[in-house]
Amino acid sequence: MPGAIGGVLDGYLRHRVARASAADGAFAADVALRVADFTRSGGKRTRGQFLWWAMRACGRGDGPVDAALATAAALELLQTCALVQDDVMDGSATRRGRRALHLDVAARYAPAVGERGAADLGAVAGVLAGDLALAWADDLAAAAQAGLPARVGTRLREVWSDLRTELVAGQYADVHGQVTRSRSPGRALRIARLKSAMYSVERPVHLGAVLAGAGPEEVAGLRRAGRCAGVAFQLRDDLDGVFGDPARTGKPCGEDVRAGKPTYLVAVAHARAAGRGDRVSSDVLERCLGDPDLDDGALAEVREVLVRTGARAAVQSRVERLSARGAEHLERARPTGPGAGRLADLLRAAAGLPPAGSCGAGSCDAGSYDAGSYDGGGTE
Incomplete structure (x- = not known):
């Protein structure tokens, strides 16, 4: 592809x-x-692959x-x-x-x-x-x-129009949260959905389902599966932005911290530090976030806070749970076309997980969920 x-x-x-x-x-x-x-x-042309395999998952033939x-x-x-x-x-x-x-x-x-x-x-x-x-x-x-047939072409134009609007809205929400120093975990999840999840996964899957002529219920289920995988993708990207290897990610480590981005990872750390009265962690976050000249030593302090507050582990757990929930939505949608298995693997890969069935016993356990990880509401 x-x-x-x-x-x-x-x-x-x-x-x-x-x-x-x-x-x-x-x-x-x-x-x-x-x-x-x-x-x-x-x-990798990931968005195009989501579109293609969603179309193949919903269709009985090759599609348009x-x-x-x-x-x-x-x-x-x-x-x-x-x-x-x-x-x-x-x-x-x-x-x-x-x-x-x-x-x-x-x-x-x-x-x-x-x-x-x-x-x-x-x-x-x-x-x-x-x-x-x-x-x-x-x-x-x-x-x-x-x-395309008129009905399919009209539906495709509507989805494409919504996709463009959501992309711009997400970019504005991201900058707005950065400037206003938003610290709401729920708001951070909404930004993740708008800025990345919608146009990276959910809408490409939606476009593919429309091209296949899928019915409303199947489309809705596939969109929910794509939404979960897309948010998981963005949360994993936020983790990579702080803890990842620049040689692998292709961008300098700590850019989101230096820019003061309103990521879910940082929002969870803020909320946990405040809830526990952890002034040391709160002070590090307030001092370091949004500092464009932050050095490697101060970035290491931020990483330590993200680990100590449990924010890193909570976000990792949420990524795994979102991936599992996305698989459930895909199963309920019951796509029966020849691309269904490939689509499922792509959705798992978006969250950084291996294809289904490739794990050894217990090696893909998502772990227990900490109720303090601040659900954003509506994402799943």
Whole structure:
């Protein structure tokens, strides 16, 4: 599937870059070509795989293959939009192990125009690159929908429209929580669902089910399964952002802490420290979160607090429970198509768990749930 989606992207992006070059050479080199290169380097094409295998899980035949691949490719461009603009808003230095797009543009012009002018131009290029990726995604999705039966095309457009709105809402909620220093675990879960879970898992699964012509009950069950897996994915990503290896994650460790991101991991630590009257832990969090110059020693203090308060263990447990609940929802939806097993494995993989049946006795035990881990309500 990654190769098939990449093939659609290659042809489409060559055409769009050529059109951009005809409009303006500098724009094509600085923005359009970088959007194309960033999208081509997207890796596993996970969103497209969720779409494809959901369609195969719901359908009895192959389904509308061309429309599915084009919509999957459009999801990759939507991901490009989200990531490059997120890097500008967060001031991120790297993405996927390389220099962030806006900083790459700035580095090109710094010798000629100076650091300040280059930084301003880079930020503008990052925002416009996101806009261009979104426009290309919409055009590709619209072309995919045009060849479908009217009822399916209409449903697909509605889901695509909701997906885009949720993505923007999630990005705003994330920045809003960061600026207002939100510490609510429930709010943090909602941000995780909007910013990542919806467009990374739930909506791609939804799109695939619509392409297969699935009924309302089956669609609802698959969406619930995707929602659980998507939130688990984001919570695991939050853990990786503090405890992960940059060589594996492709981004510097501790960025979320330095930016003061309103993650569920941090919200649980705050709530637990406050509930226990643990002033030492609370003081570390207040002092360190949102400090862009935080050094490795202070980051180690934050990690210690996240472990000592039990926040890390609680989030790990929640990830496992969400994955289990997602499997239950998938079972109740009863998809009987040939892709049902592959879809189940993808949902488990989103939470960082191995495929079903690959664990030794007891090795995949999700563990007991601590009632103090602050349910956000409605996620499961």
